[in-house]
Amino acid sequence: MQSLDVISVNIWQIVISLCNLVILFLILKRFLYKPVKKMMAARKAAIDDEYAAADDAKRAAEADQAAWAAKMQEADSTAEGIIKDARETAEHRSQQIVAEAHERAEALVRQAETDAQLERRKAEADMKREIVDVSTELTEKILGREIRTEDHRAMIDSFLEGLGDAE
Amino acid sequence: MKEKTTAFRVVDALLLCLTILPIVCGMVLKILFTPPAEGIQITGALIYFEVPMPVQNLVITEAQVNAWLVMAAILFLCLYLTHGLQVKAQTKRQIFVEWIVEKSEQLTTGNMGDYFLGFSPFVAAILALSAFSSLLSLFGLYAPTSDINVVAGWAILTFILITYYKFKAGPVQYLKSFGDPVPFLAPLNIISEVATPVSMAFRHYGNILSGSVISVLIAAGLQGLSAMVLGWIPVVGEIPLLQIGLPGVLSIYFDVFSGVLQAYIFAMLTMLYVSGGFPLEKYMAKKAKRQARKQAKAVQ
Numbered sequence A: 001m002q003s004l005d006v007i008s009v010n011i012w013q014i015v016i017s018l019c020n021l022v023i024l025f026l027i028l029k030r031f032l033y034k035p036v037k038k039m040m041a042a043r044k045a046a047i048d049d050e051y052a053a054a055d056d057a058k059r060a061a062e063a064d065q066a067a068w069a070a071k072m073q074e075a076d077s078t079a080e081g082i083i084k085d086a087r088e089t090a091e092h093r094s095q096q097i098v099a100e101a102h103e104r105a106e107a108l109v110r111q112a113e114t115d116a117q118l119e120r121r122k123a124e125a126d127m128k129r130e131i132v133d134v135s136t137e138l139t140e141k142i143l144g145r146e147i148r149t150e151d152h153r154a155m156i157d158s159f160l161e162g163l164g165d166a167e
Numbered sequence B: 001m002k003e004k005t006t007a008f009r010v011v012d013a014l015l016l017c018l019t020i021l022p023i024v025c026g027m028v029l030k031i032l033f034t035p036p037a038e039g040i041q042i043t044g045a046l047i048y049f050e051v052p053m054p055v056q057n058l059v060i061t062e063a064q065v066n067a068w069l070v071m072a073a074i075l076f077l078c079l080y081l082t083h084g085l086q087v088k089a090q091t092k093r094q095i096f097v098e099w100i101v102e103k104s105e106q107l108t109t110g111n112m113g114d115y116f117l118g119f120s121p122f123v124a125a126i127l128a129l130s131a132f133s134s135l136l137s138l139f140g141l142y143a144p145t146s147d148i149n150v151v152a153g154w155a156i157l158t159f160i161l162i163t164y165y166k167f168k169a170g171p172v173q174y175l176k177s178f179g180d181p182v183p184f185l186a187p188l189n190i191i192s193e194v195a196t197p198v199s200m201a202f203r204h205y206g207n208i209l210s211g212s213v214i215s216v217l218i219a220a221g222l223q224g225l226s227a228m229v230l231g232w233i234p235v236v237g238e239i240p241l242l243q244i245g246l247p248g249v250l251s252i253y254f255d256v257f258s259g260v261l262q263a264y265i266f267a268m269l270t271m272l273y274v275s276g277g278f279p280l281e282k283y284m285a286k287k288a289k290r291q292a293r294k295q296a297k298a299v300q
Helices: A011-143 A147-167 B006-033 B062-081 B092-112 B114-138 B148-167 B172-177 B183-230 B247-278 B280-300
Strands: B047-052 B060-061
Touching: A011 A147, A011 B060, A011 B062, A011 B092, A011 B114, A011 B148, B006 B062, B006 B114, B060 B062, B060 B114, B062 B092, B062 B114, B062 B148, B092 B114, B092 B247, B114 B148, B114 B183, B114 B247, B148 B172, B148 B183, B148 B247, B172 B183, B183 B247
Parallel strands: none
Antiparallel strands: B047 B060
């Protein structure tokens, strides 16, 4: 077996070596870069999908939130309206009640006043009759005979009238 | 796929074996065919056989065969690394292979611009072929990069690429580039154009070859020293004990560091020369003009 000299140029060897590098370039491109880049592209697509899904979800959530906020506002305003209405009604009713109460109280007082007047009159009448009776009896006793009340009624009445006026 | 299937494991193991197999083959070939040597010899690659060809006989040497073995190993390594890629990276292997691809693309676009993104497999091919070829000497094999023909082939390919990209903006532009600062420097520019591949080839080849030559010389020298110092001891004296240590340390520099560094330099220079020679703006202007003309024609 022979060896080459340390420096020996051979054109065919140069050509072969050149081709070797080109072939290795193709090998690396086909068997290393292509699968790795394909996988990376797939990963990028997957990540993009994830991001798109996340964006969609976020948008949906935001829309939901907005809808809920609107609903809440609506509910708030409704509740406020209801409370306002209720308050108005209550005020109205309370005024009504107070007015009614006033009326009734006044009526009661008036009634009481009239009642009292009636009572007084009745008492006056009673007292008159009492007085008439007493005076009749006294007079009977004094005169010693029976006075007919019916006969003397007019007289007594006029007397009592004068008495009542004297009061 | 949490549980790896048996088939997956078998394919994995097979690919790993196929990655290692070429190197083992190279060692077997080396053991079978290397003639017993007397003393130290500094020769080129071993010739396996010659094929008659026009101009010059094609000699199939150790360097050629080792380069092919390296290529086979890289092919199976790629297959192993890309085996079982998943969208969700789970294995260290996948992270590693993604790191390789991303870094090489960053390196390429960082040095050459975004236009040359497609160049990254080529840069990676240069790096891998050159580095692994140089590292073959760690296995005691003949490093293909210490044969000038191998490196010259790569350098000529680089030269072809440089010229191709210079030509992209048109032949007039190409000729103009030689009279770049001032026209009378054209001869010097032509010389430097030709010198580019020559210097690249010689730099790479010279570094690797000189490393192995120095390693051989130092090993031989240590053998002599060992025989001189320890030769008087009956049995131990025959073993070159002083060869332990120093050659290993030197090997780290000459085989590992120098090999990887030269691969990096070669790839770097390729990138810089190709992108530096390419008049991107003029090319883009020309392309835009051509497109405008085409559109105008289409409108008519």
